[in-house]
Amino acid sequence: MPVPAAPAVTAVAVPSTRDLRLDLFRGIALWLIFLDHIPSNIVSWITIRNYGFSDAAEMFVFISGYTAAFVYGRAMRERGFVVAGARILKRAWQVYVAHVFLFVIYLAEIAYVSKNFESSLYAEEWNIFDFLKQPDVTLVQALMLKFKPVNMDVLPLYIVLLVGFPAVLWLLLRRPALALAASAALYALARTFEWNFPAYPSGEWVFNPLAWQLLFVIGGWCGVGGADRISGLIRSRIVTAFAVAYLVFAFVIVMTWYFPRYGYLVPHWLGELIYPIDKANLDVMRLVHFLALAVLAVRFVPPGWPALELPVFRPAILCGQHSLEIFCLGVFLAFAGHFIRVELSGGPLLQLLISITGIGVMIGVAWLLRWYQALEGRGPAKRSRNADFAGGDV
Amino acid sequence: MKAFPILLAALAPLSPALAENDACELGRPLISAEAALPRAAAAVAERHSLNVIVLGSGSSTLPAPTGERAAYPARLEAALGKFLPGVDAKVVTKIKARQTAAEMMEQELQRIEEQKPALVIWQTGTVDAIKGVDPEEFRDTLDQGVAMLQGDGVDVVLMNMQYSPRTDAMISITAYTDNMRWVALQHDVPLFDRLALMKHWSELGTFDLYDASKNTDTAERVHDCIGKLLAGLIAGAVKQPAPAAETR
Numbered sequence: 001m002p003v004p005a006a007p008a009v010t011a012v013a014v015p016s017t018r019d020l021r022l023d024l025f026r027g028i029a030l031w032l033i034f035l036d037h038i039p040s041n042i043v044s045w046i047t048i049r050n051y052g053f054s055d056a057a058e059m060f061v062f063i064s065g066y067t068a069a070f071v072y073g074r075a076m077r078e079r080g081f082v083v084a085g086a087r088i089l090k091r092a093w094q095v096y097v098a099h100v101f102l103f104v105i106y107l108a109e110i111a112y113v114s115k116n117f118e119s120s121l122y123a124e125e126w127n128i129f130d131f132l133k134q135p136d137v138t139l140v141q142a143l144m145l146k147f148k149p150v151n152m153d154v155l156p157l158y159i160v161l162l163v164g165f166p167a168v169l170w171l172l173l174r175r176p177a178l179a180l181a182a183s184a185a186l187y188a189l190a191r192t193f194e195w196n197f198p199a200y201p202s203g204e205w206v207f208n209p210l211a212w213q214l215l216f217v218i219g220g221w222c223g224v225g226g227a228d229r230i231s232g233l234i235r236s237r238i239v240t241a242f243a244v245a246y247l248v249f250a251f252v253i254v255m256t257w258y259f260p261r262y263g264y265l266v267p268h269w270l271g272e273l274i275y276p277i278d279k280a281n282l283d284v285m286r287l288v289h290f291l292a293l294a295v296l297a298v299r300f301v302p303p304g305w306p307a308l309e310l311p312v313f314r315p316a317i318l319c320g321q322h323s324l325e326i327f328c329l330g331v332f333l334a335f336a337g338h339f340i341r342v343e344l345s346g347g348p349l350l351q352l353l354i355s356i357t358g359i360g361v362m363i364g365v366a367w368l369l370r371w372y373q374a375l376e377g378r379g380p381a382k383r384s385r386n387a388d389f390a391g392g393d394v
Numbered sequence: 395m396k397a398f399p400i401l402l403a404a405l406a407p408l409s410p411a412l413a414e415n416d417a418c419e420l421g422r423p424l425i426s427a428e429a430a431l432p433r434a435a436a437a438v439a440e441r442h443s444l445n446v447i448v449l450g451s452g453s454s455t456l457p458a459p460t461g462e463r464a465a466y467p468a469r470l471e472a473a474l475g476k477f478l479p480g481v482d483a484k485v486v487t488k489i490k491a492r493q494t495a496a497e498m499m500e501q502e503l504q505r506i507e508e509q510k511p512a513l514v515i516w517q518t519g520t521v522d523a524i525k526g527v528d529p530e531e532f533r534d535t536l537d538q539g540v541a542m543l544q545g546d547g548v549d550v551v552l553m554n555m556q557y558s559p560r561t562d563a564m565i566s567i568t569a570y571t572d573n574m575r576w577v578a579l580q581h582d583v584p585l586f587d588r589l590a591l592m593k594h595w596s597e598l599g600t601f602d603l604y605d606a607s608k609n610t611d612t613a614e615r616v617h618d619c620i621g622k623l624l625a626g627l628i629a630g631a632v633k634q635p636a637p638a639a640e641t642r
Binding site (some may be wrong): 030038039040096110113116117118119121122123124125126127128130149150151199200201202203204206275276278279280334335338339341342345347348 | 397606
């Protein structure tokens with residue numbers, strides 16, 4: 001349903017106009033993440049991870065870095081390090097609370113499922129419920145962000161990125177190039193020496209913050225003016241040609257995964273070079289793939305593109321503007337969708353129904369959130385509300 | 395809640411009552427037909443024997459009372475006897491529940507090497523995924539294990555996880571399946587893709603894998619099919635390039 005744009009958002013001075021493209025792509029990323037989180041979902045065939053190396057997670061982290069730098073950067077310039085830093089940390093706290101809330105819902109579902117599970121075929125898989133037997137350890141490890149059930153890895157990453165962000169932003173505003181270089185150096189070091197955060201019961205974080213921070217900082221660098229500096233480069237023919245070539249290359253490689261009989265077409269030396277593509281540590285292949293996508297997106301969707309105001313894009317933009325809430329909702333809906341599917345032993349038709357309904361619910365809730373915001377809009381100062389609204393949402 | 399049966403009828407995949415063999419056959423397209431097991435083939439050609447060891451965790455067996463007799467290793471032995479007449483095919487199991495790949499490597503692999511089988515079926519992945527073992531470590535373990543066995547003249551078939559729709563949302567297996575596929579490619583080892591196979595059966599409605607009850611019938615039939623298809627893969631790979639008349 002089309003909603004008039006909130007005046008508080010569009011009425012800001014020109015250099016700080018909200019870039020609707022960010023909201024649009026973030027909204028789309030949220031939908032894709034939802035679809036990917038429903039296990040064995042046939043509808044997830046449409047998501048980008050099936051056609052290249054990177055997936056919606058990259059879009060999400062990059063755009064989050066961009067918006068966080070954009071919003072809190074302005075706050076830091078105007079009101080100083082302490083105020084902006086405090087607001088970033090407050091945001092980190094909100095994300096933490098959201099994560100714990102999701103964890104509780106997850107626990108409830110898993111505890112319910114485990115009660116009626118006696119299949120002899122799956123005696124082995126049943127061990128996944130072991131952690132319910134020792135809630136003392138499980139809960140503490142979860143609160144420490146070490147125990148993270150499936151699909152609950154993105155928010156912890158985001159919490160860590162936000163906690164480190166005040167210092168990063170401080171540097172980004174003074175010496176952006178230095179900040180970028182430091183971030184790249186940390187990325188290289190973490191990958192070389194295999195630094196990562198420990199997880200429980202074993203292993204390490206699925207999204208290594210020490211590697212993924214690079215994408216967040218690249219986003220932040222673009223958000224504080226870097227994007228303008230390299231706009232000429234992005235629009236150059238050579239860069240575009242390279243981006244297209246790389247995307248085609250990635251597409252061909254990925255297709256050999258789905259049709260293994262053509263696997264032999266990938267020369268051995270090339271396989272040696274590119275495999276395995278390591279998601280945990282943001283493989284270079286993935287990073288470049290995302291940047292290539294971003295280059296094309298920037299080139300073909302110009303800022304202030306009039307079509308962005310069209311009603312078709314409205315739902316995605318709305319979702320992108322409330323990303324923390326909609327992200328959490330998406331994780332919950334994916335659990336719930338899977339639960340329904342299992343209870344009904346449903347087939348592809350049910351999956352399709354769940355996928356469409358889920359996205360519909362996400363749009364509905366985003367619209368509702370916007371409505372609440374408009375209600376409350378009369379009270380607090382415009383600017384701070386606007387910042388929170390744009391702000392560092394996941 | 396009264397609407398459930400109706401919904402179910404409308405949305406559940408069609409599940410025609412299939413004869414058991416047809417059910418197994420439905421999975422055949424997912425089994426690699428060009429697998430090569432040169433070391434096992436040599437044993438068959440020279441000694442007319444095929445000693446197979448199944449190294450695995452809980453999903454390579456079935457809990458009592460169904461037990462080992464109905465699990466796929468026993469079914470594999472029976473099917474090999476049929477597919478390879480005149481060959482003395484034996485299947486021995488080294489199965490321990492809750493064992494990660496690294497634990498199998500540490501505790502079993504040495505002993506297996508001493509027994510000099512022609513072929514090891516290495517079923518793994520589930521426990522590592524449940525315990526959240528670092529996927530890179532998992533890959534390194536498999537990589538070393540397969541290299542060790544091959545170095546000793548033993549062929550390997552890797553078998554990945556079961557498809558388990560109920561716990562699908564709770565165990566993150568992609569990183570582990572990808573790594574198994576990668577190791578298999580690297581060492582020219584056939585991968586018996588149990589995950590894709592069972593998913594296929596589930597989608598076709600061949601077996602109701604959503605069933606959470608104690609019903610052992612489905613479990614037995616699934617294991618029977620896995621044993622038969624695995625035997626088909628092995629028999630195809632060890633046969634001399636003579637006329638392939640044996641294919642059913």
